Every structure is written in structure tokens, then in C-alpha cells.
Amino acid sequence: xxxxxxxxxxxxxxxxxxxxxxxxxxxxxxxxxxxxxxxxxxxxxxxxxxxxxxxxxxxxxxxxxxxxxxxxxxxxxxxxxxxxxxxxxxxxxxxxxxxxxxxxxxxxxxxxxxxxxxxxxxxxxxxxxxxxxxxxxxxxxxxxxxxxxxxxxxxxxxxxxxxxxxxxxxxxxxxxxxxxxxxxxxxxxxxxxxxxxxxxxxxxxxxxxxxxxxxxxxxxxxxxxxxxxxxxxxxxxxxxxxxxxxxxxxxxxxxxxxxxxxxxxxxxxxxxxxxxxxxxxxxxxxxxxxxxxxxxxxxxxxxxxxxxxxx
Numbered sequence: 274x275x276x277x278x279x280x281x282x283x284x285x286x287x288x289x290x291x292x293x294x295x296x297x298x299x300x301x302x303x304x305x306x307x308x309x310x311x312x313x314x315x316x317x318x319x320x321x322x323x324x325x326x327x328x329x330x331x332x333x334x335x336x337x338x339x340x341x342x343x344x345x346x347x348x349x350x351x352x353x354x355x356x357x358x359x360x361x362x363x364x365x366x367x368x369x370x371x372x373x374x375x376x377x378x379x380x381x382x383x384x385x386x387x388x389x390x391x392x393x394x395x396x397x398x399x400x401x402x403x404x405x406x407x408x409x410x411x412x413x414x415x416x417x418x419x420x421x422x423x424x425x426x427x428x429x430x431x432x433x434x435x436x437x438x439x440x441x442x443x444x445x446x447x448x449x450x451x452x453x454x455x456x457x458x459x460x461x462x463x464x465x466x467x468x469x470x471x472x473x474x475x476x477x478x479x480x481x482x483x484x485x486x487x488x489x490x491x492x493x494x495x496x497x498x499x500x501x502x503x504x505x506x507x508x509x510x511x512x513x514x515x516x517x518x519x520x521x522x523x524x525x526x527x528x529x530x531x532x533x534x535x536x537x538x539x540x541x542x543x544x545x546x547x548x549x550x551x552x553x554x555x556x557x558x559x560x561x562x563x564x565x566x567x568x569x570x571x572x573x574x575x576x577x578x579x580x581x582x583x584x
């Protein structure tokens with residue numbers, strides 16, 4: 274994936290149909306044998322049958338319990354009161370935290386897969402620490418972030434509480450507390466308090482704007498404009514874009530929304546997966562632009578399809 278530096282102008286259009294990316298095997302994508310067409314508003318880049326095949330041998334789906342690799346247990350911070358627990362293969366380092374758009378994080382332990390799973394479950398049952406948050410909650414929290422010191426303090430408090438729990442897996446090696454913050458990496462200071470949201474692509478729909486920054490799969494754009502036709506409505510694999518973004522900086526709007534030039538909107542780059550993207554023919558965004566969902570404190574769980582790119 275090419276870099277998306279702050280200030281870069283994007284102007285592209287969706288061509289043809291959005292197709293399933295197939296199955297990831299041996300380090301490459303194998304074309305979907307069904308030629309399945311995907312919903313443009315869904316973040317999922319696979320059809321149900323390809324996704325099922327992928328999860329038939331998946332750590333995330335608990336169908337690969339014999340994975341011999343060491344795993345790390347982490348605590349991730351997304352905003353005040355939004356702390357979660359998760360696990361990732363130790364060899365991936367902090368990549369999973371970047372993919373999720375974690376504002377800050379700390380490692381809790383390291384060891385075999387099943388020991389990491391037990392620790393994750395222990396925090397969920399004993400401390401009610403969730404293992405995921407809804408996208409809307411993460412986005413809303415970015416506009417009301419406290420100072421770095423307060424984020425670190427909240428993580429440290431949970432880290433201490435977790436280490437004091439009875440039943441800590443014996444084979445999981447504890448990790449001393451150390452907070453890592455992504456303020457600079459994500460360019461969080463470039464995200465304004467009021468941010469709209471871009472909806473899914475449809476054939477011929479265009480997005481035109483200037484990149485402000487990226488957080489996980491979210492790309493923040495200053496729109497060049499919104500066309501009067503905006504309405505609801507060989508594949509690109511959109512993974513975590515935040516690490517590639519450099520330069521470290523109330524109702525749905527439909528017809529007649531052309532006065533939104535200069536507004537900031539966030540786009541889930543996963544919605545681009547499966548589309549063939551070509552140059553935009555106009556100077557305005559024609560995908561839906563709507564007010565951002567509220568509820569930074571809601572601990573809603575994301576779709577039951579599980580977490581993408583977990584390991």
C-alpha cells in the first residue's frame with residue numbers, strides 16, 4: 274500500500290462491482306471461486322463462504338489452538354473509560370495495536386496461546402474488561418482525549434489490577450508496565466472535534482479531498498466538496514492505514530449538500546477493499562456524508578464476524 278501523507282490530495286471513483294477478495298493462503302490472496310459481489314456499505318472484504326474457509330484454520334476463531342508461536346497479551350486505550358484486552362502473536366509486535374487505532378497501549382504478559390487466551394478471559398470475567406469496542410465509540414473518543422499522562426495513568430491502574438488477580442496463568446510471563454502512545458504516529462492533534470462520516474461506495478461514486486491523517490483503518494479527509502447527487506447508497510486490500518500516513522499533522526447530507534467544501538470527514542478504508550479504483554471525473558465527493566455517530570462511552574461490540582487481521 275502506498276503512503277498517504279498529510280496534505281495528499283485524493284480523487285478516485287469506484288469502478289464496476291465490489292468483489293470478494295477470496296482467501297489468504299501462503300502469503301497471497303487466492304481469487305474467490307464464486308465471484309461474489311459484496312455490499313458497498315460493509316467493512317467485510319470476503320463473502321460468507323470465503324470467510325468461513327478462512328476461519329476454519331484461525332486463531333481468532335479458536336480453530337487453531339495448536340499454534341506454537343508465543344503470544345502477547347495487551348491492554349489498549351481508545352479514550353476515557355474505553356480500555357480493552359487482547360492478544361496478538363508476539364512476532365507482530367505492536368502492528369495489531371496500530372491496526373485497531375489504539376491511542377495508547379501496554380503489554381501485560383507473554384506466553385503460549387492458550388495461556389494468553391486464559392488471561393484475556395480472566396480480565397473479562399473478573400474485571401469486566403471487553404475485548405473490542407464499536408467503531409463509533411472509538412471515533413467519538415478521539416475528539417475528547419485527555420492529556421497523555423492521564424491516558425497512561427488509566428492504563429497503569431488497569432495493569433496493576435490485572436496483575437493482582439488470582440488465577441493468573443503460570444506459563445504467562447508478566448511484563449512490567451510501560452505505556453506506548455500513538456499521538457504522533459496517528460497525528461491525533463490534526464483531528465478536529467466535529468467530524469462527519471463517509472458512507473460506502475457505489476459504482477461510479479467518487480471521493481475527492483485532502484488527507485489530514487489516519488488512525489487504524491480510518492482516513493480523515495478535508496473534503497473538496499460534496500456533489501448534489503450524493504446519496505446513500507482487481508480489488509483494493511485496505512488494511513491499517515495509520516502506520517502509512519506520514520506528515521506528523523445531523524442528519525445524512527443528500528442532495529443540495531454542495532456547501533460542505535472544507536468539512537472534515539472520516540472514511541473507513543476497509544470499505545474500499547474489493548473495488549477497482551480509477552480517477553475521479555469530478556471535483557466533489559458523491560458518496561454519502563453524514564453526521565458522526567455519538568456515544569464514546571458505549572461498550573458496544575463490533576459485528577460477530579470477529580476482528581480482522583487479529584494475528
